[in-house]
Amino acid sequence: MMAMSSSPVSIVIAGVGGQGTVLMANVIAKAAINAGYDVKGMNTYGAAQRGGPVSSQIRIGNNVLSPRIGLREADVIVALEPAEALRASNTLRIGGRVLVNTEKVYPVEVLSGRAEYPSLAVVLNPLKKISGTFVKFNATKIAESAGSPITLNMVMLGSLAAFDVLQFSNDYLTSILEEELPKSVIDVNLKAFRLGYNFVSKKKVKCH
Amino acid sequence: MCSEVLTSSADGTKVLLLGNEAIARGAIEAGVKVATAYPGTPSTEIVESLSRVGKQLDMHVEWSVNEHVALEVAMGAAQCGVRALFATKHNGLSAAYDMFTHLGIRDVTGGFVIVTADDPNMYSSQTEHDTRWMARCAGIPVIEPSDPQEAKDFTKYAVEISEKVKLPIMIRSVTRLSHMFSGVTLSRIRSGNLPAHFDFASLSLSRLMESGELPSPFWNSVVYRKLHAKEKQVESCFERFQGNSILSTGKEKFGIVASGFAYNYVAEALRKLALREKIAVFKVATPYPLPRRKLASFLRSLEELLVVEELEPFIELEVKALAKDVNPNLKIYTKEAGCIPREGELSVEIVANALARIRGLKLPYENLPQPSIFRRMLVMCAGCPHRAVGYALNQAIAKAAGNREGAIVEGDIGCYILLAMPPFLLNDMSFCMGAGLSVAQGRYHSGINKIHVALVGDSTFLHAGIPGLINAVYNSAPIKLIILDNLATAMTGFQPHAGTGKTATGDPARVVNIEEIVRACGVNFVRVVDPYEYRKTLSTLVEMLKQEQVAVVISRRKCAILATRNARSEKKRAERYHLDEKDCVGCQICTKKFGCPAIGWNEEDKKPQINQSACTECGVCSQICPLGAIKK
Numbered sequence: 001m002m003a004m005s006s007s008p009v010s011i012v013i014a015g016v017g018g019q020g021t022v023l024m025a026n027v028i029a030k031a032a033i034n035a036g037y038d039v040k041g042m043n044t045y046g047a048a049q050r051g052g053p054v055s056s057q058i059r060i061g062n063n064v065l066s067p068r069i070g071l072r073e074a075d076v077i078v079a080l081e082p083a084e085a086l087r088a089s090n091t092l093r094i095g096g097r098v099l100v101n102t103e104k105v106y107p108v109e110v111l112s113g114r115a116e117y118p119s120l121a122v123v124l125n126p127l128k129k130i131s132g133t134f135v136k137f138n139a140t141k142i143a144e145s146a147g148s149p150i151t152l153n154m155v156m157l158g159s160l161a162a163f164d165v166l167q168f169s170n171d172y173l174t175s176i177l178e179e180e181l182p183k184s185v186i187d188v189n190l191k192a193f194r195l196g197y198n199f200v201s202k203k204k205v206k207c208h
Numbered sequence: 209m210c211s212e213v214l215t216s217s218a219d220g221t222k223v224l225l226l227g228n229e230a231i232a233r234g235a236i237e238a239g240v241k242v243a244t245a246y247p248g249t250p251s252t253e254i255v256e257s258l259s260r261v262g263k264q265l266d267m268h269v270e271w272s273v274n275e276h277v278a279l280e281v282a283m284g285a286a287q288c289g290v291r292a293l294f295a296t297k298h299n300g301l302s303a304a305y306d307m308f309t310h311l312g313i314r315d316v317t318g319g320f321v322i323v324t325a326d327d328p329n330m331y332s333s334q335t336e337h338d339t340r341w342m343a344r345c346a347g348i349p350v351i352e353p354s355d356p357q358e359a360k361d362f363t364k365y366a367v368e369i370s371e372k373v374k375l376p377i378m379i380r381s382v383t384r385l386s387h388m389f390s391g392v393t394l395s396r397i398r399s400g401n402l403p404a405h406f407d408f409a410s411l412s413l414s415r416l417m418e419s420g421e422l423p424s425p426f427w428n429s430v431v432y433r434k435l436h437a438k439e440k441q442v443e444s445c446f447e448r449f450q451g452n453s454i455l456s457t458g459k460e461k462f463g464i465v466a467s468g469f470a471y472n473y474v475a476e477a478l479r480k481l482a483l484r485e486k487i488a489v490f491k492v493a494t495p496y497p498l499p500r501r502k503l504a505s506f507l508r509s510l511e512e513l514l515v516v517e518e519l520e521p522f523i524e525l526e527v528k529a530l531a532k533d534v535n536p537n538l539k540i541y542t543k544e545a546g547c548i549p550r551e552g553e554l555s556v557e558i559v560a561n562a563l564a565r566i567r568g569l570k571l572p573y574e575n576l577p578q579p580s581i582f583r584r585m586l587v588m589c590a591g592c593p594h595r596a597v598g599y600a601l602n603q604a605i606a607k608a609a610g611n612r613e614g615a616i617v618e619g620d621i622g623c624y625i626l627l628a629m630p631p632f633l634l635n636d637m638s639f640c641m642g643a644g645l646s647v648a649q650g651r652y653h654s655g656i657n658k659i660h661v662a663l664v665g666d667s668t669f670l671h672a673g674i675p676g677l678i679n680a681v682y683n684s685a686p687i688k689l690i691i692l693d694n695l696a697t698a699m700t701g702f703q704p705h706a707g708t709g710k711t712a713t714g715d716p717a718r719v720v721n722i723e724e725i726v727r728a729c730g731v732n733f734v735r736v737v738d739p740y741e742y743r744k745t746l747s748t749l750v751e752m753l754k755q756e757q758v759a760v761v762i763s764r765r766k767c768a769i770l771a772t773r774n775a776r777s778e779k780k781r782a783e784r785y786h787l788d789e790k791d792c793v794g795c796q797i798c799t800k801k802f803g804c805p806a807i808g809w810n811e812e813d814k815k816p817q818i819n820q821s822a823c824t825e826c827g828v829c830s831q832i833c834p835l836g837a838i839k840k
Contacts, residue, residue, distance in 0.1 A: 016584060026389070030224045033391045039224065040355065042388040044331075051587040051805060065479060066472030067355075067388045070556040071573050083581050090576045107584040111808045112631065112800050115582040126579060149821075 008061025014088040015080030020153030025056035035168035040067035095132035103140035151192035158196025228253035230356035234363025239398035242285035244278035247700035248297035249332040250386040251325035259712040274671040275300035286320035312347035313431035319367035320376040329553035338519040352468030443497040451493025458488030461511035467492040477560035590806035591768035591824030596739035604749035615659040618644030622665035642672025649685035666693035681730035694767040733759035742831035791837035
């Protein structure tokens, strides 16, 4: 676990509407409270509509001043979509960590030919340059192999759990999932969590 | 969030709550028994949370038909010794404002808290006006929490003070607070209902006249003298309120006054600039009335002052007036001088930049430009009935008016505001709820010889459209109104309304029939169409646009998200649509003009591609395809 005492861990979760970023943030925040930490965070979503960017910011520590993560303050960016990783990139501190799903979600502007989706390299290079640890992978494929593409958020949550950032053990996360998810979907979500966890731990991401 | 947390009796437990949920919990702890609202981002979750636990707590929770009604219902209860809550976004307070200005000059006997959620930066609003002015104008005290814990505790406190002073109290939230989450330590839920009681002797207009306390039914300014005395009483309570506190004394003669959510930005900015030990901060929780005695002693200790608050210089102006009396030499860095912006949302960087500028410090970070990437505009969902009727309306205008500018289309603020975006570019204007159909009448009377079209949603029509429609009939303005009825208040999260047959707490209700209302308003041309039947919708719209009288088309089809949810729960899935490539010539009408997110474009084949998991089988694309290439 990251050596830290007083300064909080700042996490940015970026995605698009419908990907489950808010639920993911909620699970992390509840787990942190159960583990005895102070948590402040916020979700950014305009009107309750689909297709727009949705991001969550979470700070976990012993004494968290405010929920908003400013420029170059995030310890980690978890992006469920590559372009959203770029959109959130200013928040990452130099040497911070990045976890990014490479599966693109095309906005209507791109689908209808009014805008172009740049190549993955163009989208991800700015973050790669400033990050200390950078992991990109197709988490949507892993979610599909777990049983459903909508468990993408659980794959990302599992991979974050293996990323040596959170101050508490995975049990806190999985027990929130067990408490809060409907019984019928718990297994597939836990499977997705485990697959995400295993994927990143196999990469042996080292702590700085 | 699960309902058990909201009703938990576990005193002292820490749970995760959104700001809005924390306000709801505060109301529960305070013993609120009547809660009303009309849905509106960012305030919706307050009453939505209460609606889930209302029955269990013996609390009446309702989605009222509009904010004006919601406020009146809650005030009616608060005058009967029952604790009440009314929650709204800032725009809704405007809708309720006539009633709002009456609250202060009447007594409440049960504690009454009004919650407004302002929207600096207009994330989901058409204006960003500061409701603190509105409260002040009506003599309603304002409390501003800075985080969910305070949101809960201050809501409870507001109910207590309200009951003590017999005056409603307003809690002002902002988007960031309403949508922020943090750990909140719960307190005891107040038990025991006050018995509902209407006290004729102190409240009845005729009794007050009979007793000589009022000279006429028009009241008189005696009531304002009473209100101003209450203001003094509240101020003295606020002087003792722990929410108003000096948080660090600071070694230097430079101080900050910060209020509400803006306090968070100040705390972080001071940390970033390593100024926490040096600068004194007075955290204001009650912008109106300000704890002037406490504040005066703070101002006397300073030589320089910065006031940090979101939107208007509301506290700043008062502090300037106070400083004139208690420390005339105090240098105040003002919004007028541009130290802190008066528009939009603040941020840690805005506050830190201001402090660095004022104090000649170097910033410990670089101000970065926004990374360049396409915008991800909001889109109507796959299968959205608004897309279908919007597409048909564009075609109908071309047919009936010759070109797009042969009609002016007044929009409104529901999901159909997205028809203003590409590829539809349909809405020419959008003001407040219900404004479109009245604004259209003014355009007509001004002599603009075009077709005057207005769009309004089902919930919005019931909320604010009916008087405007009556006015059109009465004053002979032949507007063309399309009521986009998707059987839900969809934009804010599918809350039920009077036309849906369900109440906030899930009880069945009588369905208020929109076409009966329209006919009763005196409209002769009334048609109901299913927007998924494209050709019939188009011909009906053309017929409507050619009318020389007020004409109304109700386009009725359940919101696609709700319909898909229902279909999923009933395990029903119809056969999906696919592209027959041999019939498709790649004209791109389905992708570029219809713009359904379930239809992508395959650059290699130069053909559209139907995303099967997103398609809701509405079938409209297959009807608009000129070659019939999209098939079942």
